[in-house]
Amino acid sequence: MPMLEVRDGTRLYYKDWGSGTPVVFAHGWPLNSDMWENQMMFLASQGYRVIAHDRRGFGRSDQPWDGYDHNTFADDLSELIAHLDLRDVTLIGYAMGGGEVTRYVGRHGSERISRVILIGSTTPKLGQSEDYPHGVPEVVFDNVRSGLLADRSEFLRGFARLFFATGQEGSDVSEGSLAHIHHMALQGSLKAGHDAVTACATTDYRDDIERFDVPVLVIHGEHDAFVPFNATARQAAELFPDATLKVYEGAPHGILFTHKDRLNQDILEFIAA
Numbered sequence: 330m331p332m333l334e335v336r337d338g339t340r341l342y343y344k345d346w347g348s349g350t351p352v353v354f355a356h357g358w359p360l361n362s363d364m365w366e367n368q369m370m371f372l373a374s375q376g377y378r379v380i381a382h383d384r385r386g387f388g389r390s391d392q393p394w395d396g397y398d399h400n401t402f403a404d405d406l407s408e409l410i411a412h413l414d415l416r417d418v419t420l421i422g423y424a425m426g427g428g429e430v431t432r433y434v435g436r437h438g439s440e441r442i443s444r445v446i447l448i449g450s451t452t453p454k455l456g457q458s459e460d461y462p463h464g465v466p467e468v469v470f471d472n473v474r475s476g477l478l479a480d481r482s483e484f485l486r487g488f489a490r491l492f493f494a495t496g497q498e499g500s501d502v503s504e505g506s507l508a509h510i511h512h513m514a515l516q517g518s519l520k521a522g523h524d525a526v527t528a529c530a531t532t533d534y535r536d537d538i539e540r541f542d543v544p545v546l547v548i549h550g551e552h553d554a555f556v557p558f559n560a561t562a563r564q565a566a567e568l569f570p571d572a573t574l575k576v577y578e579g580a581p582h583g584i585l586f587t588h589k590d591r592l593n594q595d596i597l598e599f600i601a602a
Contacts, residue, residue, distance in 0.1 A: 335408045342389035343382035347373030351415045354381035355426030359522045360513045361388025367589040386521025397524035399532045403432040421446040435537025446546045452565045456530035470530040485514040494581035545572045546599045550580030
């Protein structure tokens, strides 16, 4: 397996498929790079080079005790992009990964980046605060952390069902897909999953957004139960200097799977433009 050892000795697993203009993916909590398989297969078949890594603490990467914050995640991503000497990159971030790529631009600039796509992203801020009343109340994050500590496997089994909104009328997801999401979630460490919840809840990306000088495509499911549209994408589309917003009507958080064909075409059109 290709592995990159970063500055603190942590080893990160990554995939590097195809050839052509590079597209780099950052996955969501609590999954890993396998969640991008539909998009990576599609874009590599269209003549793009696609790269995705397992964030520290998740998937096949090392599981250190510390470092589960967005500054560290963004610096890890920067080392991967520099190691592969990538330029003219399209950065695509999902959920927490959207925060990661936004913080990357905030910390490292856009010299190597040509455009950004945020899907179900936690930007500009997920957690509620006095100066951000749109956000999700802290009690929600408390319940997630408590659920992980009480019975992580069962909690994440419920996560997989909510990911696809299986209780929603018209939802159509296979048992195999549910098992796939659950398996990915369990590959991460308990410490990483627990601490990353806090990172998602507390990180404010509004200063990072002010540094953007590349076009951004914001895609979000209307019925996203994990990263509510009104708390994130609606605000993000107004804050980014050059943003296009696409809302998938009635769609859940897991649009990478439930709406993969539509999503793949939207990504391709944005990159090709």
